Amino acid sequence: MEQKKAGGRTLAGDAYEAIRQAIRTGAVKPGDRLRFADLQALCGMSVTPVREALARLTAEGFTVLDDHRGYSVASLSLAELRDITATRQLCEGEALRLSVLRGDADWEGRVIAAHHLMARIPQAREDIPSAMREDWEARHSVFHAALISACGSPSLLEICGKLFSRADRYRRLSVSLVGATRDVTGEHRRLMELALARDAEGAAAALRDHYGRTAAALEGFFTT
Amino acid sequence: MEQKKAGGRTLAGDAYEAIRQAIRTGAVKPGDRLRFADLQALCGMSVTPVREALARLTAEGFTVLDDHRGYSVASLSLAELRDITATRQLCEGEALRLSVLRGDADWEGRVIAAHHLMARIPQAREDIPSAMREDWEARHSVFHAALISACGSPSLLEICGKLFSRADRYRRLSVSLVGATRDVTGEHRRLMELALARDAEGAAAALRDHYGRTAAALEGFFTT
DNA sequence: AAGTCAACGATTTTCGAAAATCCTCCAATT
DNA sequence: AATTGGAGGATTTTCGAAAATCGTTGACTT
Numbered sequence: 307m308e309q310k311k312a313g314g315r316t317l318a319g320d321a322y323e324a325i326r327q328a329i330r331t332g333a334v335k336p337g338d339r340l341r342f343a344d345l346q347a348l349c350g351m352s353v354t355p356v357r358e359a360l361a362r363l364t365a366e367g368f369t370v371l372d373d374h375r376g377y378s379v380a381s382l383s384l385a386e387l388r389d390i391t392a393t394r395q396l397c398e399g400e401a402l403r404l405s406v407l408r409g410d411a412d413w414e415g416r417v418i419a420a421h422h423l424m425a426r427i428p429q430a431r432e433d434i435p436s437a438m439r440e441d442w443e444a445r446h447s448v449f450h451a452a453l454i455s456a457c458g459s460p461s462l463l464e465i466c467g468k469l470f471s472r473a474d475r476y477r478r479l480s481v482s483l484v485g486a487t488r489d490v491t492g493e494h495r496r497l498m499e500l501a502l503a504r505d506a507e508g509a510a511a512a513l514r515d516h517y518g519r520t521a522a523a524l525e526g527f528f529t530t
Numbered sequence: 531m532e533q534k535k536a537g538g539r540t541l542a543g544d545a546y547e548a549i550r551q552a553i554r555t556g557a558v559k560p561g562d563r564l565r566f567a568d569l570q571a572l573c574g575m576s577v578t579p580v581r582e583a584l585a586r587l588t589a590e591g592f593t594v595l596d597d598h599r600g601y602s603v604a605s606l607s608l609a610e611l612r613d614i615t616a617t618r619q620l621c622e623g624e625a626l627r628l629s630v631l632r633g634d635a636d637w638e639g640r641v642i643a644a645h646h647l648m649a650r651i652p653q654a655r656e657d658i659p660s661a662m663r664e665d666w667e668a669r670h671s672v673f674h675a676a677l678i679s680a681c682g683s684p685s686l687l688e689i690c691g692k693l694f695s696r697a698d699r700y701r702r703l704s705v706s707l708v709g710a711t712r713d714v715t716g717e718h719r720r721l722m723e724l725a726l727a728r729d730a731e732g733a734a735a736a737l738r739d740h741y742g743r744t745a746a747a748l749e750g751f752f753t754t
Numbered sequence: 755a756a757g758t759c760a761a762c763g764a765t766t767t768t769c770g771a772a773a774a775t776c777c778t779c780c781a782a783t784t
Numbered sequence: 785a786a787t788t789g790g791a792g793g794a795t796t797t798t799c800g801a802a803a804a805t806c807g808t809t810g811a812c813t814t
Contacts, residue, residue, distance in 0.1 A: 315598070316598070316766095316768095317767080317768070342797095351768080352768060352770070354769070361589075362589065373540055374539070375775095375795085396624055396686075459616060461617040461693070462620075465617070465621075469685070541798070567765080576799045598767075757812100758814095759811095760809105760810095761808105762807105762809080763808085764807085766804085768803070771798105772800100774797070774798080777792105777795095779793100780790095780791090781791100783786105783788075784785105
């Protein structure tokens, strides 16, 4: 997440992106075993770069490794959703608080720009309303990153980034619930307004609430 | 840190331990390049397991990777020490608070046992007073892990564990300062007492203070 | 004298196959 | 009937060498 830019520099990087995408999109499901033979066929390369890709994915919690039994897709659970949500509220809440306190004009610009880009396109796809638009997801991620980008703590940013990726898998489950009783767009705008108004505590509280609502909307998937 | 137990299951695991130890003990210094040829000689194995070990170490922040330029030992800096300290105060402080609130009798037992083991042996070596005893380091780690073990959040525990390992590299720099104006033993006992007395806020505050003092004692190394 | 570029050496990265390990299944024994 | 033991197959893990890449050196041009 920090040292590589795009696909093409190394095959291991390509494999990382390919497998990550397969997990994100649900092409391989939680709990599925990831056989090297299949992955080599999917990525079109030998075992070595695939192995390195899986090592990175495991570090980020997308896959798990059992010695001599190979890798498999990390499974999802209600317990983990709640756990990750709580940790995210703690870490990203504090990161936002610091960011609001320390942010300069440049940071304000990044937040406004990111929000504008995200608000300009709809969240759901037109052809399949139950699915999220890929580009909206990307801009949504950029917006949240922009909010905390001025916190001044690389380690906190790294943690938040990993937790965001991890929560992303759960978020994709909930798209069909979108439009029910929730105003996600409004929550995002309010988040931006509080940040720009330099209300550090208020913004942090709004962010925690935002994540709490997201988690609550997702809980239904595990009770059924 | 979560799926492998001891050295011997896989060569990659052995390599991970060996290289990690080389970094911890200072056999290879911050900023040093880690050539595969040297590492293969050190570990007595081929390139593949070494590569996997470096991937894991990089995920934990011990090493860094430049595409096509290979791996090198992550460098230390005052800025990172301060950053990690702050993030540790946030995450481990909250973890301890939760642990004190949720901990049961079993947790109390773990804390008392871990503290007893740590307090039973001196911190510094007898032959080289400026060096830390390897076994004390291990028990110290177990004690801190025991304190937060009842927090109920796997993700938080994972974060705390990684931050602890990362801070460990800095801690080793400060051994020669031990015994100056600090009562580390007293701080640890107080920490345990507050935890067992179920003073969640007090214990969390004491832990943050504990880490703050450790960082302060280390700052001198970077100003000289 | 400064700058450009190609070839070389050092090193990483990748490959394809061999070795090691685990799981399954079936027969033999208790 | 249940358990042990081990052969067979599938898969991971590791190896040693080949391919790709980067940094540098040194000749050549301007």
